[in-house]
Amino acid sequence: MRKIISVAIDGPAAAGKSTIAKKVAKILNFTYIDTGAMYRAFTYYVMKKGVDPQDEEAACALIPEVEINLEPGDVVLVNQEDVTKQIRETYISSNVSYIASYRAIRLALVEQQRRLARNNSVIMDGRDIGTYVLPDADVKIFQVASVHTRAIRRYEENLEKGIQCTLQQIEDDLVRRDYIDSNREFAPLRQAPDAVLLDTSLMSIEEVVVRVLEIIVAKTGYEVPKL
Ligand code: DC
Numbered sequence: 001m002r003k004i005i006s007v008a009i010d011g012p013a014a015a016g017k018s019t020i021a022k023k024v025a026k027i028l029n030f031t032y033i034d035t036g037a038m039y040r041a042f043t044y045y046v047m048k049k050g051v052d053p054q055d056e057e058a059a060c061a062l063i064p065e066v067e068i069n070l071e072p073g074d075v076v077l078v079n080q081e082d083v084t085k086q087i088r089e090t091y092i093s094s095n096v097s098y099i100a101s102y103r104a105i106r107l108a109l110v111e112q113q114r115r116l117a118r119n120n121s122v123i124m125d126g127r128d129i130g131t132y133v134l135p136d137a138d139v140k141i142f143q144v145a146s147v148h149t150r151a152i153r154r155y156e157e158n159l160e161k162g163i164q165c166t167l168q169q170i171e172d173d174l175v176r177r178d179y180i181d182s183n184r185e186f187a188p189l190r191q192a193p194d195a196v197l198l199d200t201s202l203m204s205i206e207e208v209v210v211r212v213l214e215i216i217v218a219k220t221g222y223e224v225p226k227l
Contacts, residue, residue: 145199
């Protein structure tokens with residue numbers, strides 16, 4: 001039987017983590033786990049309930065009634081409702097950092113994330129995967145890009161999806177979210193000491209995929225199927 005391998009990809013918002021993780025997972029036949037989607041789904045539920053996402057006590061009181069499922073094809077369900085599209089809307093992106101800063105919500109979602117990594121080879125992306133969720137991950141990558149590059153990438157993605165916004169709005173929102181994610185008390189965004197730093201500002205998606213595969217092979221000896 002093949003050894004179970006875990007790959008953690010952390011980094012700031014819109015650094016291209018999920019694009020790369022999805023492609024690498026497909027090549028290696030690993031399960032891709034988008035932990036940001038879980039925090040987004042929780043935020044969606046809080047706001048649907050009319051609860052203020054900045055009200056920690058009220059948001060955390062919803063924990064027992066929220067069930068989040070990540071399904072094949074990047075489908076995200078909250079209590080069986082398909083919220084795949086809604087969780088990418090601007091009002092969710094602007095509020096998710098508050099929800100992700102609440103310890104009780106993090107503990108609930110982290111437990112689920114660890115369970116998912118127990119029996120399958122996974123590529124998990126987020127902010128605290130290498131430092132907190134999977135501290136013993138076989139491979140840790142800290143993926144970064146300049147804030148301007150990240151804003152342009154997210155702007156182009158939004159245009160494609162028909163989401164209205166300006167480049168300046170996106171850049172301001174990324175800076176604000178990174179600040180909250182990096183300065184929260186519990187499991188903040190940090191590069192793990194044993195993570196490989198990967199600056200993708202000047203790299204194409206294909207170049208990043210190849211580099212990540214190289215890192216996985218070097219760290220684990222895993223044989224990558226012929227592309
Ligand atoms: O990766 P993303 O933009 O979809 O993440 C949404 C938010 O969730 C982001 O503000 C950071 C937070 N997050 C987190 O705190 N920890 C994770 N493991 C993943 C995401």
